[in-house]
Amino acid sequence: MTDEQIVSELAVILNEVAGVDQSKVSADKSFLDDLEVDSLSMVEVVMAAEDKFGVKIPDEEVKNLRTVGDAVAFIKKSA
Amino acid sequence: MTRRVVVTGLGALTPIGKNVSETWTNALAGKSGIVKLTESWADGLAAQIAGLITIDPLSVLDRVSARRMDRSTQLGVIAVKEAWSDAGSPDIDKKRLGVFFGTGIGGLSTVLEQYDILNTRGPDRVNPMTVPMIMPNSAAAMVGLEVGAQAGVHSPVSACATSAEAIAGGLEMIRNNRADIVVAGGTEACVNRLAIAAFASMRALSTRNDEPEKASRPYDLDRDGFVMGEGAGALILEEEEHALKRGAKIYGVVVGSGMSSDGYHIAAPEPEGAGASRAIKSALIDSNAKASDVIHINAHATSTPVGDIAEFKAMKSALGNALENVIVTATKSMTGHLLGGAGAVESVFTIMGLKEGLIPPTINLNNQDPEIQVKVAKNEPFKIDGNGKIALNNSFGFGGHNVCIAFSKN
Numbered sequence: 001m002t003d004e005q006i007v008s009e010l011a012v013i014l015n016e017v018a019g020v021d022q023s024k025v026s027a028d029k030s031f032l033d034d035l036e037v038d039s040l041s042m043v044e045v046v047m048a049a050e051d052k053f054g055v056k057i058p059d060e061e062v063k064n065l066r067t068v069g070d071a072v073a074f075i076k077k078s079a
Numbered sequence: 080m081t082r083r084v085v086v087t088g089l090g091a092l093t094p095i096g097k098n099v100s101e102t103w104t105n106a107l108a109g110k111s112g113i114v115k116l117t118e119s120w121a122d123g124l125a126a127q128i129a130g131l132i133t134i135d136p137l138s139v140l141d142r143v144s145a146r147r148m149d150r151s152t153q154l155g156v157i158a159v160k161e162a163w164s165d166a167g168s169p170d171i172d173k174k175r176l177g178v179f180f181g182t183g184i185g186g187l188s189t190v191l192e193q194y195d196i197l198n199t200r201g202p203d204r205v206n207p208m209t210v211p212m213i214m215p216n217s218a219a220a221m222v223g224l225e226v227g228a229q230a231g232v233h234s235p236v237s238a239c240a241t242s243a244e245a246i247a248g249g250l251e252m253i254r255n256n257r258a259d260i261v262v263a264g265g266t267e268a269c270v271n272r273l274a275i276a277a278f279a280s281m282r283a284l285s286t287r288n289d290e291p292e293k294a295s296r297p298y299d300l301d302r303d304g305f306v307m308g309e310g311a312g313a314l315i316l317e318e319e320e321h322a323l324k325r326g327a328k329i330y331g332v333v334v335g336s337g338m339s340s341d342g343y344h345i346a347a348p349e350p351e352g353a354g355a356s357r358a359i360k361s362a363l364i365d366s367n368a369k370a371s372d373v374i375h376i377n378a379h380a381t382s383t384p385v386g387d388i389a390e391f392k393a394m395k396s397a398l399g400n401a402l403e404n405v406i407v408t409a410t411k412s413m414t415g416h417l418l419g420g421a422g423a424v425e426s427v428f429t430i431m432g433l434k435e436g437l438i439p440p441t442i443n444l445n446n447q448d449p450e451i452q453v454k455v456a457k458n459e460p461f462k463i464d465g466n467g468k469i470a471l472n473n474s475f476g477f478g479g480h481n482v483c484i485a486f487s488k489n
Contacts, residue, residue: 019143043207 088166337361
């Protein structure tokens with residue numbers, strides 16, 4: 001999967017879980033500050049991403065995933 | 080002087096209507112909302128009938144907020160949206176806005192769904208919103224968020240008396256000057272395999288599966304239990320001066336309430352209706368009314384053999400001979416029993432009845448039980464002149480909770 005494909009899959013998840021406008025989702029956006037994904041929604045996003053990409057994202061790793069780009073990098077590394 | 084409380088907005092989502100207007104029209108037409116449960120999950124249940132709402136909650140709620148609510152909360156929020164908008168979406172200091180909203184069973188469907196996920200996919204797949212979706216105050220809290228209430232959000236839980244108790248609580252909250260407006264009501268949505276199996280196991284449900292529309296038949300000799308329904312009701316209660324000042328339309332007045340507990344049994348009503356009678360009498364005292372002022376009672380009347388008789392005895396003992404001039408109706412004959420939503424929806428019927436001068440019928444009443452000697456709006460709406468009179472709404476819940484709310488037209 002390319003970075004763009006992962007971003008676009010994450011955008012679908014973010015929209016489904018937290019109502020984020022898909023067009024606003026890009027690698028440089030912060031989940032909390034830019035996309036207003038609160039911590040409970042982030043848990044849901046992580047669960048959905050784990051299912052989608054077949055990876056495991058441990059809790060201690062989630063706090064390092066500040067931006068969408070951080071998540072893309074982690075998913076690529078773990079897949 | 081006691082602060083008077085008026086009703087300035089109504090909301091209802093019931094098996095006979097998606098809002099107050101449709102519910103009221105269908106009630107006057109004597110329409111049943113009870114249907115056969117044809118889904119495979121109902122296979123093997125003793126009772127395979129229920130009252131279901133006819134809209135998809137997602138046609139009203141946005142998808143993201145809906146996925147954070149159990150269905151019971153979804154229905155409650157929909158009824159509240161209607162009531163709030165009906166009241167003109169009042170511009171009020173949110174610190175003077177309260178909520179009293181309850182549920183009898185609550186997020187059981189979510190519990191079952193998440194328990195399935197827990198067992199099939201593991202603990203780390205359980206939805207992080209599960210707790211806020213299943214806590215008993217969930218509907219009240221979501222309603223509070225919906226209107227931005229900051230005076231206090233309360234969630235009485237008293238089984239099928241819940242939303243009547245919520246109205247009583249809202250009345251007191253305004254009288255005590257804690258708020259100028261209270262969103263009051265309740266909701267239920269537990270038409271699922273476990274809830275039906277459990278109520279059926281108590282032998283509380285009608286098993287007239289081949290005639291769903293005829294299954295809920297309060298006061299009829301052939302009644303054999305209640306029919307579960309889903310739905311919600313909401314009332315905007317407002318201090319009278321506050322309502323007049325903003326030029327709100329006023330449906331009627333909440334003149335008083337009465338509450339008691341049986342202290343008798345966890346599920347069965349006290350057979351002589353002593354506790355319920357005390358609730359009715361207290362409501363009259365609280366309303367400064369006499370028995371002869373009562374023109375109408377929307378009865379709890381769930382269509383169970385013992386419950387309907389105990390309530391008749393309660394009405395008789397509370398009102399004496401004045402009961403002869405009271406028109407009683409049992410709207411559960413059409414909606415089924417909305418449990419935590421019942422008291423609010425039936426208060427909507429009571430208020431509309433006074434306002435329009437028409438009492439909705441009790442349908443399926445072919446042979447009135449001779450032990451229940453009341454004048455019933457039998458199969459047809461009944462005209463009344465509500466001026467100068469009061470109307471009562473009774474609600475009783477498993478656990479021996481008794482609530483009676485008194486309304487007047489003006």
